[in-house]
Amino acid sequence: VKSSTPDESGFTPERGKTYEVTIHSLSHGGSGVGRLEGFVFFVPYSAPGDVLEVEVTAFKKNYVQARIVRIIKASEQRQTPHCPVFGQCGGCQWQHVIYEEQLRQKELMVQHALSRIGREENIEIKPIKGSPSEFYYRNRAQFRTQGSKVGFYKRNSHELIDFEKCYIVESAINEELVKIKSEVARHDPSTQNKIEVFLSETSVHRSMNQAHSEETGFSQVNSKQNERMVDYVMGLVGKSDLKQPQYLLDLFCGNGNFSLPALMGQHFNVYGIDASRPAIAVAREQAQNKPHGLTAQFVAGDCSFEVKKLARAGRKFSTILLDPPRVGCDSRLWKNLVALEAETIIYISCDPSTFSRDWARLKGVSEDRYKIEFVQPFDMFPQTFHVELVAKITRSPEKS
Numbered sequence: 311v312k313s314s315t316p317d318e319s320g321f322t323p324e325r326g327k328t329y330e331v332t333i334h335s336l337s338h339g340g341s342g343v344g345r346l347e348g349f350v351f352f353v354p355y356s357a358p359g360d361v362l363e364v365e366v367t368a369f370k371k372n373y374v375q376a377r378i379v380r381i382i383k384a385s386e387q388r389q390t391p392h393c394p395v396f397g398q399c400g401g402c403q404w405q406h407v408i409y410e411e412q413l414r415q416k417e418l419m420v421q422h423a424l425s426r427i428g429r430e431e432n433i434e435i436k437p438i439k440g441s442p443s444e445f446y447y448r449n450r451a452q453f454r455t456q457g458s459k460v461g462f463y464k465r466n467s468h469e470l471i472d473f474e475k476c477y478i479v480e481s482a483i484n485e486e487l488v489k490i491k492s493e494v495a496r497h498d499p500s501t502q503n504k505i506e507v508f509l510s511e512t513s514v515h516r517s518m519n520q521a522h523s524e525e526t527g528f529s530q531v532n533s534k535q536n537e538r539m540v541d542y543v544m545g546l547v548g549k550s551d552l553k554q555p556q557y558l559l560d561l562f563c564g565n566g567n568f569s570l571p572a573l574m575g576q577h578f579n580v581y582g583i584d585a586s587r588p589a590i591a592v593a594r595e596q597a598q599n600k601p602h603g604l605t606a607q608f609v610a611g612d613c614s615f616e617v618k619k620l621a622r623a624g625r626k627f628s629t630i631l632l633d634p635p636r637v638g639c640d641s642r643l644w645k646n647l648v649a650l651e652a653e654t655i656i657y658i659s660c661d662p663s664t665f666s667r668d669w670a671r672l673k674g675v676s677e678d679r680y681k682i683e684f685v686q687p688f689d690m691f692p693q694t695f696h697v698e699l700v701a702k703i704t705r706s707p708e709k710s
């Protein structure tokens with residue numbers, strides 16, 4: 311969302327004062343966005359179409375933060391949040407917005423990032439693929455306990471919000487929460503713990519005071535939507551030929567979420583790189599029963615550094631997948647990545663802003679040799695502002 315400079319009327323909103331604002335969109339971070347006399351207002355828990363009386367809570371140079379004092383006219387995009395602690399817990403930001411509108415706003419967020427940061431106005435953004443479940447989709451949760459209370463910490467605080475169930479975790483996790491509640495019922499008030507509950511295909515697990523991801527590396531939180539996204543990416547990757555298999559490089563491969571299906575089902579020779587040793591160990595283990603004649607190599611290391619080594623060794627790959635964390639890729643990656651001469655690059659991103667910045671870098675380094683065919687957003691995280699996307703990038707045959 312573009313911040314704008316104050317207009318010439320000299321109007322300046324003041325902290326503590328109230329104003330009438332109409333909300334027109336939702337932003338990264340979750341707040342609704344409105345505009346008054348050239349000032350951008352960010353209003354948490356508002357919906358596009360709301361007419362609100364808001365109080366300014368913080369004043370920045372070009373925008374203000376404000377809270378809802380009164381809903382003058384409620385948007386048609388509003389719904390009653392399911393969760394009784396919505397607004398206090400901070401885990402989700404959009405339960406008060408109907409799901410279709412959440413999806414529409416996520417598409418707009420992708421479009422805005424591409425135009426504002428990537429300077430791209432004409433890229434095809436396909437209609438977002440909604441999650442199979444709007445609620446009860448997360449396969450893990452990290453609960454906090456304090457005495458007999460169990461819940462999540464309020465956003466940016468250590469205040470524990472106690473609840474009976476969480477509306478975005480899978481029901482097996484809520485069943486586990488009931489057990490945890492009965493176990494801590496007699497704990498003295500000073501006892502504090504962090505309990506991560508996570509689901510594998512067959513059972514429910516717990517990890518006390520240690521994040522599960524530290525032991526096994528990253529894994530996707532919305533299992534059903536992840537299956538769809540992997541299938542979609544495999545469709546883009548296409549089939550290789552067992553007699554003359556092509557080479558696929560999977561950067562930020564984690565435990566092989568994409569490279570294993572590319573190896574097993576699509577018959578590529580795969581080369582995966584990830585910084586997490588436990589994740590690489592899982593990928594190696596899973597690749598052991600690969601089809602005869604294919605190679606699978608998984609390297610624990612930094613992507614930029616490892617890609618530099620591949621480029622220096624003159625290695626070539628027909629397809630490159632990239633699925634970096636929210637911060638995106640290191641700026642030093644692109645020059646070496648271009649030297650690998652991939653015909654197709656598939657960038658999977660959980661942050662449209664860093665994706666757009668990275669795209670601008672790739673475009674620059676490759677001297678416009680690559681172009682985005684299209685971007686397919688996915689909703690992995692209903693009820694929150696987070697949006698995932700898959701971009702298909704191809705190389706033109708000849709340098710123009």
Ligand SMILES: C[S@@+](CC[C@H](N)C(=O)[O-])C[C@H]1O[C@@H](n2cnc3c(N)ncnc32)[C@H](O)[C@@H]1O
Binds near residue numbers: 567583614633634
């Ligand atoms: C969004 S996850 C994607 C994992 C995997 N592709 C998947 O779908 O499950 C990002 C991954 O990047 C890895 N990572 C973060 N920084 C890295 C770096 N500089 N070099 C290599 N891997 C890195 C993390 O360990 C994590 O597994």
